[in-house]
Amino acid sequence: MVELQQELRTYxxxxxxxxxxxxxxxxxxxxxxxxxxxxTYAAALEWAYQTFGLDQFFVKKVAVDQDVAHFTRDLGPCRP
Structure with a gap:
């Protein structure tokens, strides 16, 4: 998440x-x-992908308390 430090600071x-x-x-x-x-998260994500494509962006719920969930689209191939 090093790449998104500016966005997290902004948030x-x-x-x-x-x-x-x-x-x-x-x-x-x-x-x-x-x-x-x-x-909704899905609507925010859809807007962001339509606007920025695969460029970096940050989507987060506006709330005092946050559940932690991280994922990436940069996953390698699955191996057994």
Whole structure:
């Protein structure tokens, strides 16, 4: 997640303001810019892929408490 440190810093810095208007929604962040809010993770992800393609972006739920879940699309082939 080293690649997304700027986006994570942006999220943390802007979280207090986002909570007032977007608590429970999902935010799309690219670099130091908050780009979009969606009501669901799937909608935020769809918007981000349509907008940025395979370029780096960050999607996170706007909430005080966060469940931790990480995944990557850069997985190698599965081996038995």
């Amino acid at each position: 943390r810095a802007q979280l207090p303001g986002m909570l007032d208007r977007h608590d429970g929604e999902y935010v799309v962040i690219k670099g130091d810019q908050t780009m979009h809010y969606s009501p």
